Amino acid sequence: MKIKNICCIGAGYVGGPTMAVIAKQCPGIKVTIVDINEARILAWNSNNFDDLPVFEPGLAEIVKETRGRNLFFSTEVDKAIDEAEMIFISVNTPTKTYGKGKGMAADLKYIELCARQIARVAKQDKIVVEKSTLPVRTASAIKSILDNTGNGVQFQILSNPEFLAEGTAVQDLLNPDRVLIGGDTSTKEGNEAVKSLVEVYSNWIPLAQILTTNLWSSELSKLTANAFLAQRVSSINAMSEICEETGADVQEVSKAIGMDSRIGPKFLNASVGFGGSCFQKDILNLVYIAKSYGLNEAADYWEQVILINEHQKNRFSDNIVKTLYNTVSGKNIAFLGWAFKKDTNDTRESPAIKVADNLLNEQALISVYDPKVIEERIYADLDYLNTRSEEENRSLLKVMTNPYQACDNVHAVAVLTEWDEFKDYDWKKIYANMQKPAFVFDGRGVLNKEAMESIGFVYYKIGSGSK
Ligand code: ADP
Structure with missing residues (x-):
């Protein structure tokens, strides 16, 4: 599937810079970043570029160049989900502060809410991309929610962990050591979904640096990279x-x-x-x-x-x-x-x-x-x-x-x-x-x-x- 519209849920440190760079490098794709936090969206839309909610060297310039062209910030989550063929989930996954796994496990509450919202809204097939760092096998939870609560449309789940370092996010996104895309490599549809995302990145990243793996390897690689660092x-x-x-x-x-x-x-x-x-x-x-x-x-x-x-x-x-x-x-x-x-x-x-x-x-x-x-x-x-x-x-x-x-x-x-x-x-x-x-x-x-x-x-x- 050729991607023309991307929606990103979560306008934070990961979603903001990543999508700004995708918009810059892919002028043919309309990228809409949505967030439930109105103040944050307002700040992203501010005309004073010193006031953007995320400070990263070079980011304000990219937002200036792309905002209103093919990069949009909005609180209309449903509308953006509906319009997009590909939806990135970049919401926060804090450590749980309650219950089982308190102080250790990731709190997947926000991810689940996103999955349910996507399922409710989607009327065409969608590719859902995990961008947030997630524990291994989260994709299967997302898939299960989507398939069981959706409107009968097909969902493909990809894992595309972000390896950017804060402080050099823009440079890291423009020249990454590698991009990692995990998908359901056992099916034709899964492979096609992986290919669509590879195509997005290949607008500026050499194919040799785009790795594709199965979902679990991709999810675990992110945790492993951070653990090693x-x-x-x-x-x-x-x-x-x-x-x-x-x-x-x-x-x-x-x-x-x-x-x-x-x-x-x-x-x-x-x-x-x-x-x-x-x-x-x-x-x-x-x-x-x-x-x-x-x-x-x-x-x-x-x-x-x-x-x-x-x-x-x-x-x-x-x-x-x-x-x-x-x-x-x-x-x-x-x-x-x-x-x-x-x-x-x-x-x-x-x-x-x-x-x-x-x-x-x-x-x-x-x-x-x-x-x-x-x-x-x-x-x-x-x-x-x-x-x-x-x-x-x-x-x-x-x-x-x-x-x-x-x-x-x-x-x-x-x-x-x-x-x-x-x-x-x-x-x-x-x-x-x-x-x-x-x-x-x-x-x-x-x-x-x-x-x-x-x-x-x-x-x-x-x-x-x-x-
Ligand atoms: P990260 O560093 O992973 O980007 P942040 O906390 O900076 O994390 O950003 C996550 C963003 O996701 C926050 O701005 C938060 O308001 C947003 N968010 C969380 N849940 C939802 C949701 N269900 N719909 C839209 N935005 C959400």
């Missing part, structure tokens, strides 16, 4: 602690091992911990799946990746307290960065949240500056933890719009995100306006140790031993 971070973070104790430097170790072509240089930066909506959720998911099949050793192995990550965040805040003479009560600490990584405004599972929570428990006063994250988001992240009242969060933690103001008169500065601009600050000026001794805790290893020490800072870099 997170595992690399936890592995180097576990080494960072050993480096600090032994006097080694984790950046030197990373470089040394990364030059081994079997290991490779990427994803070896020690940090205060990984974040983002996917790594933790996908590993928990994998652990849950393994346990449900009785594969306890495999489950324990992957769970350890999460445990190290938690340890790394706690270790960072513990070190701040310990270094500041075992008390931060009433002391001011500046946070540079709140996003889970640079070049994104996404804060989901950001290590900054846990570190802030730990320090607030110790009665510290925190001032936060992040180049892209808005105040409302920061408070929402803290309130979500339910550790203290909303009023307390607002009185103990302030959000600043200027980094120098955030660092003014503080006892310590903690770097929580690796934003490039932090390197170029006038650190002498920051030093002059801080309490002495002036401490800097660099949770991302982005500042220069010698330069910071020569200004007079007491400087801690994650993974750098001083012995």
Whole structure:
């Protein structure tokens, strides 16, 4: 089937950028992104391109080019489903916060609602594409709902996991390492559906980079990719602690091992911990799946990746307290960065949240500056933890719009995100306006140790031993 109309349900970090790039690269396809969140759709339709709900380098330009041409944002979900031959599901699949599998399994509530809505509305055959990360064999659940509640039309389910990295989403989508499409390869209709999606991507991606597999391989590949990536971070973070104790430097170790072509240089930066909506959720998911099949050793192995990550965040805040003479009560600490990584405004599972929570428990006063994250988001992240009242969060933690103001008169500065601009600050000026001794805790290893020490800072870099 030649695809002329695509509908994407969910205008978030995955749906927004992915569909914008499809619209850009396939001018002959009309792409409509729908969401039940009216404010989000309004923001996507804003004429102030700085206000788009997702910040990604290069995204605003693509939305400017395509919006109104062949890219549309709307809240009319039924209409878009009805018009499209192919429907992407890009809704959120958070970790369950209740019931069986609480804290581990993916909550498929939103996916199921989508499936039921598609089934109700569809009057012609449709190809339904899972874009959200899903546990293995979700496709069969979607298929069952569609076939049992639909209007007798045919549905083909494809799995097309997204491998983009936030912060470089547009580049990743334009030049992906590979595109993965899983489908029902045992039937003619299934193979045809796979072919239709291959055709969409082949508008800009060489066929050799478009892999097709069966559904379950595709679903499991996504979880596996994220588990491996997170595992690399936890592995180097576990080494960072050993480096600090032994006097080694984790950046030197990373470089040394990364030059081994079997290991490779990427994803070896020690940090205060990984974040983002996917790594933790996908590993928990994998652990849950393994346990449900009785594969306890495999489950324990992957769970350890999460445990190290938690340890790394706690270790960072513990070190701040310990270094500041075992008390931060009433002391001011500046946070540079709140996003889970640079070049994104996404804060989901950001290590900054846990570190802030730990320090607030110790009665510290925190001032936060992040180049892209808005105040409302920061408070929402803290309130979500339910550790203290909303009023307390607002009185103990302030959000600043200027980094120098955030660092003014503080006892310590903690770097929580690796934003490039932090390197170029006038650190002498920051030093002059801080309490002495002036401490800097660099949770991302982005500042220069010698330069910071020569200004007079007491400087801690994650993974750098001083012995
Ligand atoms: P992701 O990072 O996976 O893109 P987000 O939370 O950023 O996740 O985006 C998911 C979007 O899906 C949200 O904007 C949410 O409002 C939307 N959504 C969830 N359920 C539905 C639904 N049934 N119909 C339309 N949109 C939905």
